[in-house]
Amino acid sequence: MEISFSQDGLIGIAVLLIIVLMIYLIMREIRLMRTNTRKLELELERDKLQILREDNASSVQPALRLTPEQISTLKEIEESNIALETDIFMKQKTIDGRLKRLENYVKREKLDLMMDRIESEEKKI
Structure with missing residues (x-):
């Protein structure tokens, strides 16, 4: 059994592979955008918590005196x-x-x- 591809068949496979590669890259970029957005949100929440901790720490000290x-x-x-x-x-x-x-x-x-x-x-x- 011998498999042979014509030049038209090879071009079709190459176009199909390029389309699949483009779809993969687009999906990866969308996922990275969402991940980066979530990272920024988490970083903002950490900053808020840090500010709240500092604020609470400064208000607690007088009670310890x-x-x-x-x-x-x-x-x-x-x-x-x-x-x-x-x-x-x-x-x-x-x-x-x-x-x-x-x-x-x-x-x-x-x-x-x-x-x-x-x-x-x-x-x-």
């Missing part, structure tokens, strides 16, 4: 607030539990009364 007495006072107040919040939470849970128990007692008594009424009506019938 507290004296040890002031820091201990703040810690005491925070601990006191935590203790109060715990106490309030415990009291709320206790009250919620007692109210629930009271509601259940009332509900049980109502149901007992209804049962007694039903039994008395059944006896009448």
Whole structure:
């Protein structure tokens, strides 16, 4: 089996290869453009974050200039607030539990009364 190409066939294959190569190059350029655009966006976001970090760092420094007495006072107040919040939470849970128990007692008594009424009506019938 012998394969032979005519000159017209070779020209057609060459044109086809050139077209495929051009399409590949165009697609590659489009992809590179999108990638470069995304790189620039990410770089801009990094710059924004860096500016925000620098801004926050400059605003945090004055808070660190507290004296040890002031820091201990703040810690005491925070601990006191935590203790109060715990106490309030415990009291709320206790009250919620007692109210629930009271509601259940009332509900049980109502149901007992209804049962007694039903039994008395059944006896009448």
